[in-house]
Amino acid sequence: GAGVSQSPSNKVTEKGKDVELRCDPISGHTALYWYRQSLGQGLEFLIYFQGNSAPDKSGLPSDRFSAERTGGSVSTLTIQRTQQEDSAVYLCASSSSGTGSFEQYFGPGTRLTVT
Amino acid sequence: SQQGEEDPQALSIQEGENATMNCSYKTSINNLQWYRQNSGRGLVHLILIRSNEREKHSGRLRVTLDTSKKSSSLLITASRAADTASYFCATDANRGGKLIFGQGTELSVKP
Numbered sequence: 001g002a003g004v005s006q007s008p009s010n011k012v013t014e015k016g017k018d019v020e021l022r023c024d025p026i027s028g029h030t031a032l033y034w035y036r037q038s039l040g041q042g043l044e045f046l047i048y049f050q051g052n053s054a055p056d057k058s059g060l061p062s063d064r065f066s067a068e069r070t071g072g073s074v075s076t077l078t079i080q081r082t083q084q085e086d087s088a089v090y091l092c093a094s095s096s097s098g099t100g101s102f103e104q105y106f107g108p109g110t111r112l113t114v115t
Numbered sequence: 116s117q118q119g120e121e122d123p124q125a126l127s128i129q130e131g132e133n134a135t136m137n138c139s140y141k142t143s144i145n146n147l148q149w150y151r152q153n154s155g156r157g158l159v160h161l162i163l164i165r166s167n168e169r170e171k172h173s174g175r176l177r178v179t180l181d182t183s184k185k186s187s188s189l190l191i192t193a194s195r196a197a198d199t200a201s202y203f204c205a206t207d208a209n210r211g212g213k214l215i216f217g218q219g220t221e222l223s224v225k226p
Contacts, residue, residue, distance in 0.1 A: 004157075033213065033214070035214075035216075042216060042219070043216035043219075045213040045215065048212060050211070050212075056212065058213075059213065091157065091158070093158075097210070102148070102163060102210065103148065103160045103163055104158075104160065104214060106150075106157045106158040106159070108156050109156050109157055
């Protein structure tokens with residue numbers, strides 16, 4: 001059982017470009033979460049997927065941010081027209097909350113730098 | 116916006132001493148969790164305490180929860196240099212939904 005994996009580990013992009021960040025959750029985990037961590041804002045929730053339910057998108061900071069989860073497994077977070085304030089570490093987590101276990105298991109993160 | 120506030124923001128102690136970190140939160144919760152983070156990357160889950168529990172132990176960790184004061188504390192006993200890390204509390208209001216994190220406590224344990 002591998003843990004949560006994320007790719008790329010580091011991404012440098014120019015302002016205005018689109019980026020895609022990938023998350024592979026722990027096999028069998030029904031819940032998947034995206035957070036971001038930046039110096040000024042700490043750890044912020046972005047979006048949450050649970051099984052086939054509609055995702056909780058309440059943390060997405062703008063409509064430039066979107067995420068999808070295909071086949072109930074891998075998730076991609078897309079940031080369009082990146083801005084310098086998007087620079088942060090983007091963390092993905094998964095849990096088996098459907099079984100009543102609420103601990104979240106985090107990936108190593110993707111460090112995004114927008115120049 | 117962050118729900119949790121932690122204090123102290125930074126704590127420096129000698130190996131063998133105990134470290135206590137406190138967390139306060141604002142709204143009702145289902146459970147409260149503590150996480151550890153090394154080097155600003157992935158977080159590691161340490162311990163979860165449910166809203167109907169008052170104290171929980173795991174190895175050298177002891178967590179308390181006071182729902183009337185909306186506060187929790189994490190005690191690390193007999194600290195080691197390897198405990199040096201940032202520690203975050205996180206609240207779960209919805210049984211497995213999003214976590215709301217505190218700002219964290221940066222712990223430094225000197226050998």
